Amino acid sequence: MADPLDTVFAALADPTRRAILAMLLEDDMAVTDVAEPFEMSLAAISKHLTILSRAGLISQERRGRVKWCKLEPDALRAASVWMQGFGQFEPVNLDAFERFLEVELKEDAESGA
Amino acid sequence: MADPLDTVFAALADPTRRAILAMLLEDDMAVTDVAEPFEMSLAAISKHLTILSRAGLISQERRGRVKWCKLEPDALRAASVWMQGFGQFEPVNLDAFERFLEVELKEDAESGA
């Protein structure tokens, strides 16, 4: 998987990871706090964070025994440009984004993900 | 994988499938013609097309014994909107897209994908 688009899209293909990104949109978080709302082990979340990190979608910085996770939205730019070549989508539509985010988070809650 | 974002991003995570979409950007194509430039079996390409089709990224219409594949760029809209929520990217930048496409196709040719 040399192409960064491979890793970025693969990282985005998992609902847990998208939910994590949405959480980090609010604020930086420690690994344990990221894991808290999910019904899966801390180790599993740690793996998801590694995948997001390798895709460049987040950065992680250790301060003391706490590792902070930070969203890196720039990693999405290449993927965004690639996708936009396939159609003239509305430039930026944050209202629509909010709606999608709501649906995503609701689904996560329902599925207990 | 209920969420359409899951299937769309997963479909985009494979370089062969992205190359197929780029080809279909030019024109509709028959399955055999889609498969021609790739160094893999027709059956494998057929599977990739099924995945793209299930993701809604292409549609397939059988005319006679030939099955035509058509790009469906609308399927990217939801994913595009989701991504754009993470940063205010330049609206639409077709020049940048062309460059990415070139790199993608060059890599495919080199790797023989």
Add this chain to the structure above:
DNA sequence: GGCATATTCAACCGAAAGGTTGACGATTGC
């Protein structure tokens, strides 16, 4: 009818994804 063409199906394979558990290495607080 009979053969070539177009596409999928089915069975199989190795590798990777996504999860678990338990042990381990740091770091902090008392």
Add this chain to the structure above:
DNA sequence: GCAATCGTCAACCTTTCGGTTGAATATGCC
């Protein structure tokens, strides 16, 4: 120093992915 906390590692398991091959199923051509 010692116990609790934070996070990862390692081993394992099951399912999915991406590919192969060979047979099967249309359809078109003469």
